[in-house]
Amino acid sequence: MRPSHTxxxxxxxxxxxxxxxxxxxxxVIEALTGSRPKAYQAIITDxxxxxxxxxxxxxxxxIEGEHTNGHDYLPEAFERGxxxxxxxxxxxxxxxxxxxxxxxxxxxxxTPLCLRVENTVQALQAAARFWREQLELRVIGITGSVGKxxxxxxAAEVLEQRYRTYKNEGNLNNEIGLxxxxxxxxxxxxxxxxxxxxxxxxxxxxxxxxxxPQVGVITNISEVHLERAGSMEAIVKGxxxxxxxxxxxxxxxxxxxxxxxRVREMAERTEARVFYYGLSMEADLWAGDIEGLGLExxxxxxxxxxxxxxxxxxLLGRHSVHTALRAAAVGLTxxxxxxxxxxxxxxxxxxxxxxxxxxxGGSMILDDTxxxxxASVLAALNLLEDLDGRRIAVLGDMLELGExxxxxxxxxxxxxxxxxxxxxxxxxxxxWIGEEAVRAGLAESEITTLSDIDQAVExxxxxxxxxxxxxxxxxxxxxxxxxxxxxxxxx
Numbered sequence: 001m002r003p004s005h006t007x008x009x010x011x012x013x014x015x016x017x018x019x020x021x022x023x024x025x026x027x028v029i030e031a032l033t034g035s036r037p038k039a040y041q042a043i044i045t046d047x048x049x050x051x052x053x054x055x056x057x058x059x060x061x062x063i064e065g066e067h068t069n070g071h072d073y074l075p076e077a078f079e080r081g082x083x084x085x086x087x088x089x090x091x092x093x094x095x096x097x098x099x100x101x102x103x104x105x106x107x108x109x110x111t112p113l114c115l116r117v118e119n120t121v122q123a124l125q126a127a128a129r130f131w132r133e134q135l136e137l138r139v140i141g142i143t144g145s146v147g148k149x150x151x152x153x154x155a156a157e158v159l160e161q162r163y164r165t166y167k168n169e170g171n172l173n174n175e176i177g178l179x180x181x182x183x184x185x186x187x188x189x190x191x192x193x194x195x196x197x198x199x200x201x202x203x204x205x206x207x208x209x210x211x212x213p214q215v216g217v218i219t220n221i222s223e224v225h226l227e228r229a230g231s232m233e234a235i236v237k238g239x240x241x242x243x244x245x246x247x248x249x250x251x252x253x254x255x256x257x258x259x260x261x262r263v264r265e266m267a268e269r270t271e272a273r274v275f276y277y278g279l280s281m282e283a284d285l286w287a288g289d290i291e292g293l294g295l296e297x298x299x300x301x302x303x304x305x306x307x308x309x310x311x312x313x314x315l316l317g318r319h320s321v322h323t324a325l326r327a328a329a330v331g332l333t334x335x336x337x338x339x340x341x342x343x344x345x346x347x348x349x350x351x352x353x354x355x356x357x358x359x360x361g362g363s364m365i366l367d368d369t370x371x372x373x374x375a376s377v378l379a380a381l382n383l384l385e386d387l388d389g390r391r392i393a394v395l396g397d398m399l400e401l402g403e404x405x406x407x408x409x410x411x412x413x414x415x416x417x418x419x420x421x422x423x424x425x426x427x428x429x430x431x432w433i434g435e436e437a438v439r440a441g442l443a444e445s446e447i448t449t450l451s452d453i454d455q456a457v458e459x460x461x462x463x464x465x466x467x468x469x470x471x472x473x474x475x476x477x478x479x480x481x482x483x484x485x486x487x488x489x490x491x
Contacts (some may be wrong), residue, residue, distance in 0.1 A: 031130030056081030143218025396474020
């Protein structure tokens with residue numbers, strides 16, 4: 001039998017519901033059984049499904065994936081300090097197991113221990129739902145096809161000017177990642193900004209049921225994940241689930257992009273108060289006089305309630321104005337004055353997905369390889385247009401576009417012809433980009449068609465030099481980030 005942990009933080013078991021302290025093992029057991037034990041007051045410091053992320057006091061959730069099974073890593077999780085593990089199958093008899101499926105009398109076992117449940121993913125979600133109900137904070141949920149992560153980061157920066165704010169890390173935005181994020185929130189937090197991902201209808205409804213957001217932000221609707229969702233109607237329906245599950249006005253607020261007709265129409269499907277943002281003067285908060293400053297950011301004027309505010313934000317590309325509008329709208333709905341909102345926007349430390357790095361021969365590479373969809377590629381091309389130098393666009397396949405696949409690539413090709421002086425395509429689907437660029441007026445001699453990233457690296461090493469600005473973008477599955485890593489010149 002494995003040794004018990006000797007240094008456990010514990011919570012006062014007499015703390016009443018709704019006024020609890022930090023998350024404890026007893027909270028998890030109560031969430032999963034409806035009965036609260038007097039023992040198990042050790043504090044859970046974190047939650048993880050990857051043993052590499054386990055720290056002392058963590059709750060490890062053993063999940064069976066496509067290639068690995070978390071149950072096989074229980075010893076490693078406990079060695080790294082996990083306080084407990086959720087399991088749903090038989091494990092090594094040497095491990096201590098408290099079976100929560102049929103508890104009649106609470107057996108007090110030393111930690112670390114395993115908690116046996118019917119399904120570990122559902123148990124994780126139940127624990128997160130329970131914990132959310134104990135927390136007295138406002139949750140801001142953000143979803144949409146493009147711009148979720150940057151909007152989450154910037155909205156959190158704004159809210160942190162007044163409130164202790166939590167944001168989910170990285171892409172922990174699905175049926176597993178969001179519950180893990182919720183278990184990291186403490187009673188000291190006053191606001192939480194949670195990105196909510198969408199792959200299939202019903203997913204955001206589930207996430208909303210767990211996180212119970214009072215504020216819902218919709219960025220836009222485009223063809224991202226169309227292949228998985230099945231149709232644009234399914235994407236709209238899936239994203240709309242966020243505003244449909246908000247509480248009614250005045251507690252609930254739906255922050256909607258007035259410039260996107262599919263998003264604007266969601267106002268009819270929510271009982272929450274609607275707050276429009278965008279570039280239209282009809283919006284509650286709108287922006288005008290937009291000036292792209294290249295790598296120096298973007299400058300524009302906010303308009304709200306008869307007031308105007310000039311601002312420059314250190315975000316790349318004119319499309320970033322919508323990101324700033326969302327963050328400012330969140331700040332306004334949460335009661336921040338404009339001086340705090342502007343401070344959060346202009347002093348942002350948000351990690352941009354598009355970054356500039358030094359390339360061979362004095363060139364500059366714009367690394368926007370996180371992922372790609374028509375809307376995000378068009379936004380990246382708009383930024384490229386604002387920059388001086390010979391503009392080279394290296395564009396790869398955009399995946400999961402379904403029936404929109406050819407049309408989406410051709411749309412990008414038409415815009416690339418207006419912006420780029422040289423176009424390099426990578427992948428079979430990206431050939432459509434090149435074909436459409438020729439139709440739109442780019443000389444065929446200025447287009448190179450390649451099949452993989454290794455060819456792209458070799459070609460670019462010969463091609464680019466002083467004064468060249470090279471945009472590299474494509475779907476994550478192509479690993480176009482390797483082009484950047486192979487070409488980047490470190491100081």
